[in-house]
Amino acid sequence: MVCNFISEALFKSFLFLLEKEQQEAIEHIDEVQNEIDRLNEQASEEILKVEQKYNKLRQPFFQKRSELIAKIPNFWVTTFVNHPQVSALLGEEDEEALHYLSRVEVTEFEDIKSGYRIDFYFDENPYFENKALSKEFNVNESGDPVSKSTEIKWKAGKDLTKRTGQTPNKAGKKRQHEEPESFFTWFTDHSDAGADELGEVIKDDIWPNPLQYYLVPDMEDEEGEGDDDDDDEEEGLEDIDEGEEEEGEDEDEDGDGEDGEVRILLKMCSLDC
Template identity: 90%
Template sequence: MAPKRQSPLPPQKKKPRPPPALGPEETSASAGLPKKGEKEQQEAIEHIDEVQNEIDRLNEQASEEILKVEQKYNKLRQPFFQKRSELIAKIPNFWVTTFVNHPQVSALLGEEDEEALHYLTRVEVTEFEDIKSGYRIDFYFDENPYFENKVLSKEFHLNESGDPSSKSTEIKWKSGKDLTKRSSQTQNKASRKRQHEEPESFFTWFTDHSDAGADELGEVIKDDIWPNPLQYYLVPDMDDEEGEGEEDDDDDEEEEGLEDIDEEGDEDEGEEDEDDDEGEEGEVKENLAKPTKITFKEFTMLFWSFIYSVVELTRTDCGKKVSHFVVQELRKCLISTWY
């Protein structure tokens, strides 16, 4: 196909078309008069607002229905929560292990916090009758060297105006055991910058009511840990995993050393085997070079076996291609062997 001829003249620019003449509606709009479609748009916006109000009303109704269902099943779940608490009580250090294995809770735990939580025997989360109004978390402790309380509780409330608030049990610390007020010596070891700050502690949570609406720890315990604490209790200890990993690395290094020794021995044995293989291959070649004659009976049996194989192969498309190749090769073999 011949290439297109290019015109020697430069391309001419198209002249811009003049703008269309304004109609009477547009002329009136440019003069500041209202457009004809503005009234329709305003009416459409008002109708959309009415429809949206109906959607919002249904959403609120759905939320009320969901809360009723949630309250119903909260009551149904209570016997199972009670049974679970009874079983957990048979496992020593269940709750401290669960808290330590949880990434957000463990960030608030110091060594002394963990020691104190070893005396924690039961945790309960109770949502109020109107679950929109709030919930309470109770921590039950055995006799311990840190405080006198048997139960520590923290409640979260949401009043009618929607403002959150919280209140908690006052912890009755034993002399010199207040974990929310560490000694200055401990603070200096931790960080000089925080020398005059109160160090964070799990038990500081019971006295912090500054922002009840953003209480992450309460939400984590209620929504993440309480529904299924077993999943965090069964999380393997990372220190144990690291120790096992180091042992595995040592074992791997030992195995690699043994493999190197075995490879050296295999190389020596391989050289001997190569000499033997060369001798065997020579014998096989000599036997193949010798012509072999067969009887007519043997040829007949071989021929019918061959026919049967071909029939079986031709049942599939792939078999047809293979059988054709086998027929040609076997034919050459039979002719050379018979004659």
């Protein structure tokens, strides 16, 4: 009984010490985590400064790129049609309207975290009066993401957002939309500014390098030509292999002929002897 009592007492003491040690460890982990969080916050501030610096440095190059793009007809509509996500949102009439799109610009605000603006500049067109359409994303006083955009001044009978029966273009057929909304509906949709997929795609994917999407068909053609060349090379190798096999067979046949002649000569010599 005494031994059992001592064992139980020691066990409880051990548990108490173990729990105390774990509690102290948790407190230390919390202190270390606070230091990590402090460094992460400091890093975010430093990264923000670097982003602000390089945003300014990039501006002259964006301007130069826009000037060069202006020399290429239908650059932006081609870029959008070639982009897998954007093309799925384009109806035939949307694509027609975007043929008048002459320039696209993305501007991130000074502190970057507060938001950005996308500007679309259009030539004179039969769809709307606006020379430019913009959509802006920022944060309100409560810290919630919000958006606002230019009101589109549609010409009589040309409001594409009211035509729910647009036919998807060829690229858009990959997605099953019985009645696709117009691309221009995006300008009036402010339901979820914090998760605006099209805005994020344009800002983070297309704007940094639109040329990669403008050239998509050409790149695919080149890849296709490469595949043809590989096929031709394989066919050529097969032809060579077949030719070598045929030559080998001819050599074997010739070899049999020589052996036959040698046997005849040996037979004749034996007869003479």
